[in-house]
Amino acid sequence: MTRPRRTAVVAALAALLVGLSGCTTEPEPVPTPVPMPTHASTPLGAKWVWSDFDRIKPALGELTGGHTYVEVVLCDVQPSRGEFDWSTPDSFVQRARGIGVGSLVKLRTGRCWATPGTAKFARGQGVTESTLPRDMDVYTDFVQRAVRRYAALGVTEFAVENEVNSPSFWDGTPQDYAVLARAAARAVHAADPDAVVVDGAVSSAGAGYALVASLLAAGRDAEALSTYRTYYARRFGTREGDAAIDDVSTVAGLRAELARPGPSSMVRFTDAIDGLFREGVFQVRQVHFYEPWQALPAMLAFVRARTPEGVPLELWELGIYDEDRSPAAGERTAEVVKSTVIALGAGVRKVLWLPFLDNPDGRQGQNLHGLLTASGDVRGAFSAFALVSRAAADDAPVAGVRRAGLAGATFGSTRPTVVAWATGGSVRVPTVPGATGEVLDGDTTVGATSPAATTVTGQPVLITTTTGPASALEEITQ
Known part of the structure; x- marks a missing residue:
C-alpha cells in the first residue's frame, strides 16, 4: 500500500510543478497553413486594422507578394498560466496568407500575471506596454511555442518587442531590454535555427535625437541643427511635458534639448540596440520613419553606419505624420513615392506603409496618412505605391x-x-x-x-x- 500511495503523490507533485512552471517541451500541434496564391514577390507591404480587412481586401490584392506584421503578445495568447489561445494571431497570419501576403511577427510580453506591476498605458483592444517577465522560463516557453507555430505558417522573421524607447510600449531600462532580447534570440533559434531575429526598433520620433546627437559628436554642428529642424518640423508643439519636442534655433539650444531626460533616453536605447547588433543578437535591423521625406536619406545613412556589414535594413513602419490634413492629394502622393523610392534605392529590403487605411478615430494614429481614405476609397497615393511595387517585384535590381x-x-x-x-x-x-x-x-x-x-x-x-x-x-x- 505504501509504494502505490507514494507513487501517486510523486505523480501529483510532478503535475503540479509542470503547471506552476508554465513550461513544457511538448510541441503543440500547429494549424494547417492556408494555401497562398502564386504571385510575384515585392518588397512593399502595409499594416492595417484587421476589423477593416474585408472592405480593403480588394485593394490589398495589389500588394500580393509583400508583407504585413502581426503582434503576438504573451499576455494575450496565455491569459493565465498554462492556458493558451492562439486564435487571434492565427487568424491574422492565415487571412494574410489567403491573399498572398506574408507575415512578420513582433513578439511582445504585454502586462499581466506573467509580469510585475500593472498597465500604465492601456490602449484599445487591451494593448498595453511590455516589461520584463517575472519568470524568464515562462517567457522562453512562450517564444519557442510562437516560433514553432508561426514558422509552420511561413513566418521567418521575429522581432523582439516594439519601439522600446517609448514608455507606452516598454516599461524598463535599455539594460532590461538587452536581457529580454538575448533570451528571446536564444529561444527563437532553439525553436527554429533558420529563423531571423529582428530588433524592436526605436520610434521615428525618438530616432531623430540619436541621429542629431551623432552629428554633434562628430563636430558637424551646423548640419546637426539643420537636420533637427527638418526632421522634427511637423512635431514642434504637438506634445507636452517631457515628451515635448521643442523648436530650437541655435546649437546651444539643441544641446540643451538633447540633455533633457526624454531625448537622452532615446539616445541610450539606440546605443543599447547598437550593442546588441555588435553581439550578434539580431540579424535584421528594423527602422520606423514618419517624418518629412527630406530627412530619410540622413536617417538611413545613420542607421546603416551603425549596423554591422551584411545585416539588412527593413522599414516595418513607413508613413507620414502630420497634424495638418490640408495638403493636396498630389503633394501627399509625391511624399509617399519619394520616401518609398528613397528607401528602396538605399537598399532597404522590406518597406511596409502604415496605415493602409486612414483612421481618423486614432486606432493607428489620427495624424498618419493612409493610402486609402477612411471610407476605403483608393487615393492616388495608393495607386502610385502599387505601381512602385510592380516595378520592384521579384527582387528587381x-x-x-x-x-x-x-x-x-x-x-x-x-x-x-x-x-x-x-x-x-x-x-x-x-x-x-x-x-x-x-x-x-x-x-x-x-x-x-x-x-x-x-x-x-x-x-x-x-x-x-x-x-x-x-x-x-x-x-x-x-
Whole structure:
C-alpha cells in the first residue's frame, strides 16, 4: 500500500510543478497553413486594422507578394498560466496568407500575471506596454511555442518587442531590454535555427535625437541643427511635458534639448540596440520613419553606419505624420513615392506603409496618412505605391538615379522602370522609344498609360519600357 500511495503523490507533485512552471517541451500541434496564391514577390507591404480587412481586401490584392506584421503578445495568447489561445494571431497570419501576403511577427510580453506591476498605458483592444517577465522560463516557453507555430505558417522573421524607447510600449531600462532580447534570440533559434531575429526598433520620433546627437559628436554642428529642424518640423508643439519636442534655433539650444531626460533616453536605447547588433543578437535591423521625406536619406545613412556589414535594413513602419490634413492629394502622393523610392534605392529590403487605411478615430494614429481614405476609397497615393511595387517585384535590381538635377531609382525588372523627380525646378529628359509613363499625383490610377514625360518636375514620374533592356533608360537616368 505504501509504494502505490507514494507513487501517486510523486505523480501529483510532478503535475503540479509542470503547471506552476508554465513550461513544457511538448510541441503543440500547429494549424494547417492556408494555401497562398502564386504571385510575384515585392518588397512593399502595409499594416492595417484587421476589423477593416474585408472592405480593403480588394485593394490589398495589389500588394500580393509583400508583407504585413502581426503582434503576438504573451499576455494575450496565455491569459493565465498554462492556458493558451492562439486564435487571434492565427487568424491574422492565415487571412494574410489567403491573399498572398506574408507575415512578420513582433513578439511582445504585454502586462499581466506573467509580469510585475500593472498597465500604465492601456490602449484599445487591451494593448498595453511590455516589461520584463517575472519568470524568464515562462517567457522562453512562450517564444519557442510562437516560433514553432508561426514558422509552420511561413513566418521567418521575429522581432523582439516594439519601439522600446517609448514608455507606452516598454516599461524598463535599455539594460532590461538587452536581457529580454538575448533570451528571446536564444529561444527563437532553439525553436527554429533558420529563423531571423529582428530588433524592436526605436520610434521615428525618438530616432531623430540619436541621429542629431551623432552629428554633434562628430563636430558637424551646423548640419546637426539643420537636420533637427527638418526632421522634427511637423512635431514642434504637438506634445507636452517631457515628451515635448521643442523648436530650437541655435546649437546651444539643441544641446540643451538633447540633455533633457526624454531625448537622452532615446539616445541610450539606440546605443543599447547598437550593442546588441555588435553581439550578434539580431540579424535584421528594423527602422520606423514618419517624418518629412527630406530627412530619410540622413536617417538611413545613420542607421546603416551603425549596423554591422551584411545585416539588412527593413522599414516595418513607413508613413507620414502630420497634424495638418490640408495638403493636396498630389503633394501627399509625391511624399509617399519619394520616401518609398528613397528607401528602396538605399537598399532597404522590406518597406511596409502604415496605415493602409486612414483612421481618423486614432486606432493607428489620427495624424498618419493612409493610402486609402477612411471610407476605403483608393487615393492616388495608393495607386502610385502599387505601381512602385510592380516595378520592384521579384527582387528587381535597384539603382539610384545619377542624372544631375534628378533623384529617384531605376528598377531592372522584366519591365525596366525609372521613378524620378526633379530636385529643383524642372529637368528635360530624352525621349525613350516605346516607353510609356505616368505622373504620380493625386489622380494616379493603376493601369493608365501615356507617352513618357520629357520634362520632370518635383512631382515624381514613372517611366517604363517594354521594348528593350534597362539600359534603354540610361539616357534619362545618367
